[in-house]
Amino acid sequence: MGLTGLEIFKQLPKTNTGDCGFPTCLAFAMALSAGKTSLDKCPHVSEEAKEVLGAAAAPPIKLVKVGTGEYAVEMGEETELFRHDKRFYHPAAIAVLIKDTEDVAACVAAFNELEFERVGMHYVTDLVALQCASGDAAKFKAAAETVAANTNKPCLLICQDAAVMAAAATAVAAKKPLLYAATNENYEEMTALAQKLACPLAVKGNGLADLSELVEKITKLGHKELVLDSGNRETAQVVADLTQIRRLAVRKRFRPFGYPAMAFTTKEDSLAEITQAGVYLAKYAGLIVLHANKKAELLPLLSWRQNLFTDPQKPIQVEAKAVAIGDVTPDSPVYITTNFSLTYYIVESEVEASKVPAYILPVNTGGVSVLTAWAAGKLTGDSINKALKENELEVKVNHKTLVLPGYVAVLSGNTEEVSGWKVLIGPREASGISKFAKEKFAR
Numbered sequence: 001m002g003l004t005g006l007e008i009f010k011q012l013p014k015t016n017t018g019d020c021g022f023p024t025c026l027a028f029a030m031a032l033s034a035g036k037t038s039l040d041k042c043p044h045v046s047e048e049a050k051e052v053l054g055a056a057a058a059p060p061i062k063l064v065k066v067g068t069g070e071y072a073v074e075m076g077e078e079t080e081l082f083r084h085d086k087r088f089y090h091p092a093a094i095a096v097l098i099k100d101t102e103d104v105a106a107c108v109a110a111f112n113e114l115e116f117e118r119v120g121m122h123y124v125t126d127l128v129a130l131q132c133a134s135g136d137a138a139k140f141k142a143a144a145e146t147v148a149a150n151t152n153k154p155c156l157l158i159c160q161d162a163a164v165m166a167a168a169a170t171a172v173a174a175k176k177p178l179l180y181a182a183t184n185e186n187y188e189e190m191t192a193l194a195q196k197l198a199c200p201l202a203v204k205g206n207g208l209a210d211l212s213e214l215v216e217k218i219t220k221l222g223h224k225e226l227v228l229d230s231g232n233r234e235t236a237q238v239v240a241d242l243t244q245i246r247r248l249a250v251r252k253r254f255r256p257f258g259y260p261a262m263a264f265t266t267k268e269d270s271l272a273e274i275t276q277a278g279v280y281l282a283k284y285a286g287l288i289v290l291h292a293n294k295k296a297e298l299l300p301l302l303s304w305r306q307n308l309f310t311d312p313q314k315p316i317q318v319e320a321k322a323v324a325i326g327d328v329t330p331d332s333p334v335y336i337t338t339n340f341s342l343t344y345y346i347v348e349s350e351v352e353a354s355k356v357p358a359y360i361l362p363v364n365t366g367g368v369s370v371l372t373a374w375a376a377g378k379l380t381g382d383s384i385n386k387a388l389k390e391n392e393l394e395v396k397v398n399h400k401t402l403v404l405p406g407y408v409a410v411l412s413g414n415t416e417e418v419s420g421w422k423v424l425i426g427p428r429e430a431s432g433i434s435k436f437a438k439e440k441f442a443r
């Protein structure tokens with residue numbers, strides 16, 4: 001919870017200079033409380049007030065960065081318990097586990113292949129989690145160097161022996177790895193190492209009470225780039241811990257838990273593991289470490305993440321522009337759909353699969369699906385006619401016949417009347433396009 005306008009007002013100079021762009025200090029305080037301005041707009045605020053207000057204005061969960069450059073991973077800075085209240089900001093990072101006893105170069109090469117295109121979006125796994133399974137400082141260091149040399153993505157170094165960690169972390173410090181983990185036994189050495197190398201540090205407790213105490217000890221030592229691990233591994237308990245951490249951070253502003261949290265999967269079976277990771281992703285891990293390293297295993301998880309971390313108030317849209325699929329000719333059919341990304345890409349893949357070259361015309365419905373757009377009056381004879389004209393379909397094809405989605409067959413009369421195009425009623429589901437196209441248009 002942030003401070004109220006009156007609580008903020010008490011900390012301001014109350015001289016009403018107007019230099020902040022507001023007529024009075026009270027107006028500024030109210031705007032600051034509502035998040036509509038920032039404290040630095042007042043040049044007269046005292047250092048003492050800055051400290052009080054700055055802490056209150058800080059996000060409930062700190063932003064922690066791992067790695068550098070284009071592929072740096074950001075975790076935290078979440079403000080909500082429930083996505084529908086606003087949105088979630090930083091997609092949970094996915095780390096794929098590699099042991100230093102494996103062929104690290106080959107594993108990293110396979111990791112680099114874990115990229116996907118789906119519904120016009122690019123999905124990637126985010127970090128290599130390199131575990132010291134050998135217990136050998138030289139081997140772990142060499143493995144860390146191999147990871148750093150073979151991928152631009154950041155690294156999570158897993159080793160609880162501070163001396164072994166120091167060798168590897170120092171070798172790849174320029175890549176700003178996340179060091180896992182500070183525990184009750186090693187936190188002084190691990191914190192000193194993380195501070196010296198300016199790297200984020202994971203903190204592993206024995207349950208939440210222990211974790212909060214350990215975090216306080218570490219922050220007193222001056223390190224505040226932290227990622228939290230309750231130490232539990234049983235699924236229901238991990239979910240309870242992650243939920244408590246988020247709840248206490250966001251609702252109670254409990255500072256020891258004001259950092260992103262992480263979770264490790266434990267299931268051996270890959271489907272069970274992805275399900276477990278999916279649960280952690282929803283509730284509320286900022287980083288998930290898993291063994292799964294195959295595209296078929298990871299795609300559902302990354303799709304789930306993509307859905308969860310989009311802004312629910314902004315549908316994902318494609319450009320409302322006619323797209324030619326295959327070697328179109330003036331005889332090619334014209335399919336009408338909407339510019340809701342998911343709808344468009346499903347239609348696109350079915351038209352491709354039909355092997356009948358065609359134009360797809362996604363009408364601009366503000367990114368909503370066919371039935372929703374029809375119900376909201378966004379998919380109408382007029383909007384279809386406008387799209388046909390703007391995309392010059394009359395010039396592109398030598399016929400005036402369009403295919404309307406079967407679910408909105410009710411629009412056919414109005415569409416024909418407004419546009420002068422003949423309407424063919426297409427299948428209700430995109431999965432019927434292939435059969436429909438072969439029956440109607442194949443030569």
Ligand code: SF4
Pocket residue numbers: 012013014015016017018019020021022023024025026028041042043044045
């Ligand atoms: S600049 Fe500062 S002192 Fe002046 S009105 Fe704004 S809040 Fe008050």
